[in-house]
Amino acid sequence: MSEQKPGWRELPFGAIPYKSSLEYHTGDWGVERPEFDLEKCTRCTLCHFYCPEGAISFDAGHPEVDLRYCKGCGICANECPAGAIRMVRKG
Amino acid sequence: MSKAITLKEAVKKPDLLASGHRLCAGCAEPIIARLVLKASRGAIIATTATGCLEVATTIFPYSAWRIPWIHTAFENAAATASGIEAAWRAMRRKGRGPLAKYETLDVVAFAGDGGTYDIGLQALSGALERGHDFTYVLLDNEAYMNTGIQRSGGTPYCAWTTTSPAGTVIPGKREWKKPIDEIVIAHEIPYTATVSPAYPLDLMQKARAAFETEGPAFIHAISPCCRGWRFPPNKTIEVARLAVETCFFPLYECRVEDGRPIYKLSPPSLAIAKRPERKKPVEEYLKIQGRFRHLFRPERRGDLIERIQRWVDRRWEMLLEKAGL
Numbered sequence: 157m158s159e160q161k162p163g164w165r166e167l168p169f170g171a172i173p174y175k176s177s178l179e180y181h182t183g184d185w186g187v188e189r190p191e192f193d194l195e196k197c198t199r200c201t202l203c204h205f206y207c208p209e210g211a212i213s214f215d216a217g218h219p220e221v222d223l224r225y226c227k228g229c230g231i232c233a234n235e236c237p238a239g240a241i242r243m244v245r246k247g
Numbered sequence: 248m249s250k251a252i253t254l255k256e257a258v259k260k261p262d263l264l265a266s267g268h269r270l271c272a273g274c275a276e277p278i279i280a281r282l283v284l285k286a287s288r289g290a291i292i293a294t295t296a297t298g299c300l301e302v303a304t305t306i307f308p309y310s311a312w313r314i315p316w317i318h319t320a321f322e323n324a325a326a327t328a329s330g331i332e333a334a335w336r337a338m339r340r341k342g343r344g345p346l347a348k349y350e351t352l353d354v355v356a357f358a359g360d361g362g363t364y365d366i367g368l369q370a371l372s373g374a375l376e377r378g379h380d381f382t383y384v385l386l387d388n389e390a391y392m393n394t395g396i397q398r399s400g401g402t403p404y405c406a407w408t409t410t411s412p413a414g415t416v417i418p419g420k421r422e423w424k425k426p427i428d429e430i431v432i433a434h435e436i437p438y439t440a441t442v443s444p445a446y447p448l449d450l451m452q453k454a455r456a457a458f459e460t461e462g463p464a465f466i467h468a469i470s471p472c473c474r475g476w477r478f479p480p481n482k483t484i485e486v487a488r489l490a491v492e493t494c495f496f497p498l499y500e501c502r503v504e505d506g507r508p509i510y511k512l513s514p515p516s517l518a519i520a521k522r523p524e525r526k527k528p529v530e531e532y533l534k535i536q537g538r539f540r541h542l543f544r545p546e547r548r549g550d551l552i553e554r555i556q557r558w559v560d561r562r563w564e565m566l567l568e569k570a571g572l
């Protein structure tokens with residue numbers, strides 16, 4: 157016989173994912189990462205909106221990638237209207 | 248009305264869907280969800296039907312949602328959204344409860360095509376009919392992707408899926424895509440719009456319009472899936488753009504005013520309406536997706552491609568008529 161399982165009264169209230177996914181780094185999923193040519197970049201910000209990971213920020217006034225989360229999909233490089241993004245091998 | 252959305256302002260607004268979610272590399276769904284959430288006015292609560300977005304953003308113990316979020320089963324995203332809105336109204340009326348302090352509340356339900364065209368249609372229809380003040384976002388990746396690419400009511404004609412395999416007997420799915428927008432608009436809800444992640448500003452503006460709408464609002468987003476549609480992950484936005492440029496998925500808004508649906512084409516589709524020579528053949532959209540490969544190899548199935556083109560043309564002409572163009 158297995159031990160007595162807790163009844164519903166003893167279960168914690170709700171089942172809430174309680175940690176931010178920010179603690180889960182998806183940056184090791186892909187082999188490539190974007191490299192920005194800031195001379196060519198027009199600061200159009202499209203790469204920020206197209207990135208599925210929200211990994212490209214403009215906090216510094218120019219695009220910066222957070223490699224902890226970038227999955228290397230290559231969308232940013234494919235879409236940059238100025239051709240300012242090149243995919244290169246990570247590491 | 249809050250201030251108009253601009254890319255310049257929106258880029259500064261922190262993402263309400265955090266990084267670290269586990270949707271596939273190149274998935275369109277987080278792009279669409281991020282853009283919708285950027286258009287929120289203030290307090291916002293989300294609920295997600297079972298689907299890729301739900302399972303990949305809430306893998307225990309992690310959550311990518313930086314806003315209150317409620318799990319929903321496959322069939323009842325719209326019912327959960329109705330409940331959220333009703334609870335908020337009750338708390339406002341009584342002047343107590345955690346939601347009582349919010350003058351406006353954006354209630355948003357995200358569901359996939361399975362959770363909308365098929366399993367969630369009844370709950371959606373009920374919520375639209377009851378007139379709840381919420382926004383429903385359909386993330387249409389045109390099959391049950393999270394369980395292994397099974398066909399849904401949203402899967403287009405001739406698309407290969409694991410339950411509509413293309414072979415010598417059938418050429419992929421034998422039925423046409425269900426006209427979900429017409430079904431929704433027939434409920435005479437105040438606001439319906441189609442969006443593509445290839446046009447971020449248009450998408451955010453429509454999401455804002457949906458949030459500002461009093462009563463139900465429906466946003467239908469085409470959500471290319473590199474795994475299920477069989478294209479490289481860096482082409483997601485390209486595919487989402489071609490869907491619009493070929494008029495396979497035209498962009499428009501429909502407001503029901505005084506009981507009448509008023510259709511308005513959005514700039515990318517309006518440009519094609521004005522200069523029809525810009526309309527690309529649907530073949531360009533089909534041939535970059537592996538799920539339609541059997542239309543081109545081992546031999547070109549001109550008959551089927553032509554049939555799809557006629558479907559696109561007919562629906563586009565019907566839309567132009569509705570928009571008075």
Ligand code: SF4
Nearest residue numbers: 197198200201203236
């Ligand atoms: S898309 Fe290209 S040009 Fe635009 S901000 Fe990003 S890197 Fe710069």
Ligand code: SF4
Nearest residue numbers: 207226227229230232
């Ligand atoms: S490669 Fe993909 S995940 Fe990485 S920054 Fe570019 S768009 Fe984002």
